[in-house]
Amino acid sequence: xxxxxxxxxxxxxxxxxxxxxxxxxxxxxxxxxxxxxxxxxxxxxxxxxxxxxxxxxxxxxxxxxxxxxxxxxxxxxxxxxxxxxxxxxxxxxxxxxxxxxxxxxxxxxxxxxxxxxxxxxxxxxxxxxxxxxxxxxxxxxxxxxxxxxxxxxxxxxxxxxxxxxxxxxxxxxxxxxxxxxxxxxxxxxxxxxxxxxxxxxxxxxxxxxxxxxxxxxxxxxxxxxxxxxxxxxxxxxxxxxxxxxxxxxxxxxxxxxxxxxxxxxxxxxxxxxxxxxxxxxxxxxxxxxxxxxxxxxxxxxxxxxxxxxxxxxxxxxxxxxxxxxxxxxxxxxxxxxxxxxxxxxxxxxxxxxxxxxxxxxxxxxxxxxxxxxxxxxxxxxxxxxxxxxxxxxxxxxxxxxxxxxx
Numbered sequence: 001x002x003x004x005x006x007x008x009x010x011x012x013x014x015x016x017x018x019x020x021x022x023x024x025x026x027x028x029x030x031x032x033x034x035x036x037x038x039x040x041x042x043x044x045x046x047x048x049x050x051x052x053x054x055x056x057x058x059x060x061x062x063x064x065x066x067x068x069x070x071x072x073x074x075x076x077x078x079x080x081x082x083x084x085x086x087x088x089x090x091x092x093x094x095x096x097x098x099x100x101x102x103x104x105x106x107x108x109x110x111x112x113x114x115x116x117x118x119x120x121x122x123x124x125x126x127x128x129x130x131x132x133x134x135x136x137x138x139x140x141x142x143x144x145x146x147x148x149x150x151x152x153x154x155x156x157x158x159x160x161x162x163x164x165x166x167x168x169x170x171x172x173x174x175x176x177x178x179x180x181x182x183x184x185x186x187x188x189x190x191x192x193x194x195x196x197x198x199x200x201x202x203x204x205x206x207x208x209x210x211x212x213x214x215x216x217x218x219x220x221x222x223x224x225x226x227x228x229x230x231x232x233x234x235x236x237x238x239x240x241x242x243x244x245x246x247x248x249x250x251x252x253x254x255x256x257x258x259x260x261x262x263x264x265x266x267x268x269x270x271x272x273x274x275x276x277x278x279x280x281x282x283x284x285x286x287x288x289x290x291x292x293x294x295x296x297x298x299x300x301x302x303x304x305x306x307x308x309x310x311x312x313x314x315x316x317x318x319x320x321x322x323x324x325x326x327x328x329x330x331x332x333x334x335x336x337x338x339x340x341x342x343x344x345x346x347x348x349x350x351x352x353x354x355x356x357x358x359x360x361x362x363x364x365x366x367x368x369x370x371x372x373x374x375x376x377x378x379x380x381x382x383x384x385x386x387x388x389x390x391x392x393x394x395x396x397x398x399x400x401x402x403x404x405x406x
Contacts, residue, residue: 002405003108004029006043006053007118007125010061016238017325018145021397022118023065024209028398030058037406042107042114044125049105050132104128110137113405117143117179121167130174141177141405143206146185146322147192148242155242155319157274172196178203179401181323184344188322206401209394210328216309218302227296228310232265234335235315236304236326239280239295240273244317244340244358249279249293251364256288258365262372264312268295269304308333313371313378316340317358324348332391336381338367352385 004026008019033039033055041053129140149156149164178201180186186203193200237243245268255263272280283293314330314337321343328348330337339345341355356363371378
């Protein structure tokens with residue numbers, strides 16, 4: 001039996017890259033299950049242990065993401081919230097007590113394979129898998145999205161990096177096979193395993209999907225119709241220090257000081273993250289870039305599609321990436337991207353786009369100015385993309401994992 005373990009979409013409200021990957025793998029897994037294949041779903045409940053998620057429940061979870069009607073516990077009244085947390089806390093302690101006596105609740109049988117493509121380093125599920133594998137023979141296969149919290153901890157909150165390091169040290173003791181979303185991630189993973197003097201299990205590289213362009217029939221808001229009337233550039237990413245929004249802000253300030261007056265708007269599309277407090281303050285208060293750099297938060301898929309379709313080109317100056325889905329999405333819409341040259345990004349963008357040093361503001365100034373003054377260059381790049389780039393579908397991504405395991 002193949003078990004797809006759900007670590008994210010049953011617990012989170014935001015459709016992040018990892019949650020989207022899990023959603024798409026589960027969608028294809030449900031299709032296989034309905035066709036009669038040996039596929040089931042499980043999740044880790046801190047109060048109980050591992051539990052099966054039946055087809056009705058998984059369908060409900062997937063439909064909630066499709067309709068964006070995610071239930072949010074923050075909406076509970078204070079008393080109800082307190083009772084909920086109290087009951088959960090007591091149940092969790094009882095589960096840990098049973099676990100200490102060797103009793104672990106789970107739906108698995110000898111020889112089953114468990115596939116995890118999400119990531120949860122708060123619940124302790126990996127530690128329980130480790131205990132479980134001492135009692136029953138199961139294979140645990142995991143998709144490694146990146147190990148950036150270990151290799152580049154400076155870009156994340158200290159607690160986040162510390163928790164991830166503990167989580168991943170447990171992962172490498174329990175995993176039987178890794179899937180990686182890029183050759184770069186695989187190289188980083190192998191290097192880390194060697195440094196930790198750990199044996200290297202089988203590692204398979206897969207390509208993530210970028211199907212957003214296929215959802216053009218999704219309705220968008222009238223607000224977006226107003227935004228796309230002007231010429232603009234697009235940067236889709238959580239606004240956090242690792243994504244390097246600051247280089248675009250400083251490049252625009254430099255160009256403005258040089259007297260450049262034909263700068264297009266830049267739309268930063270993404271929620272506000274960590275370690276960017278000063279940048280956000282400057283974006284809100286700096287009159288020099290007023291109405292030039294605009295933050296768009298809580299953007300729906302329908303609105304995002306319109307923003308991709310109508311933009312002049314996209315930007316992605318991230319310091320480090322394990323994959324870089326917005327670059328693939330940009331290409332899937334036939335749009336040229338100006339990207340940083342680090343991590344997995346050259347692997348994702350290939351020779352379709354251009355790359356710059358994310359630390360060099362002058363490079364970004366010069367290239368942006370060149371592109372503004374040479375629109376035919378962008379047109380040539382788009383012609384190559386639209387005629388030669390072939391987007392990976394999420395179903396093909398899922399097949400790379402599930403069909404191989406079956």
